[in-house]
Amino acid sequence: MLKYLTSKWNFLAAGATIALLVMFFLYLLDTAPGMDDAFIVLSKYCGNAMEDKSLDPLPRFDWQTAFIIGIILGAFIATAVSAEFKLEIFPADRQNKGFFSSLILSPLVLMSGGFLVMFGLQLAGDSFFGVLSSAMQLSTGAWAFLLSAVFTIFFIAAVAVVKLEKGD
Numbered sequence: 001m002l003k004y005l006t007s008k009w010n011f012l013a014a015g016a017t018i019a020l021l022v023m024f025f026l027y028l029l030d031t032a033p034g035m036d037d038a039f040i041v042l043s044k045y046c047g048n049a050m051e052d053k054s055l056d057p058l059p060r061f062d063w064q065t066a067f068i069i070g071i072i073l074g075a076f077i078a079t080a081v082s083a084e085f086k087l088e089i090f091p092a093d094r095q096n097k098g099f100f101s102s103l104i105l106s107p108l109v110l111m112s113g114g115f116l117v118m119f120g121l122q123l124a125g126d127s128f129f130g131v132l133s134s135a136m137q138l139s140t141g142a143w144a145f146l147l148s149a150v151f152t153i154f155f156i157a158a159v160a161v162v163k164l165e166k167g168d
Contacts, residue, residue, distance in 0.1 A: 022133045029063060032133040035071075038064035120145065 009017075025033040041059045049055050059065075079085035123145070134142035 018132060019136065022136055025133070032137065033067065035064055035068050038062070038068050041065070120149070 022033060025031070042065070045056070045059050131142045131145055135146055
């Protein structure tokens, strides 16, 4: 069983698993899975804490918050099981290109990438899992987000291929 969980999954098996999970959520909770509401509650709590300079009692713990915690814990468990995780804020290939290249550029790229992903997901109306779930229910906004993400990935891949062929 552990060998199956740690090996690479076929895309059909992964897609079927996600579809079954979405159907389970819809049946059990009568709502599409997602984390957007939990992010909004947590960001309001953090914003109020910064504004008032005091901590209020924690917001109500619901299934979406548990979903976020489960994703984070699941990611750590998956990295521990695979033994391939290497925390590298300053990648080795950037260290040879100068002090400012690795010290400033790497964290800046990480933060801006995370910001752009969260901004896009907020525009789409939910987390990526929620977007997939909404796309299965034929939501126009979710399909617009997914199509723009696919076209962006193809554009970035095309630019990378051209740069590799040129030798940049």
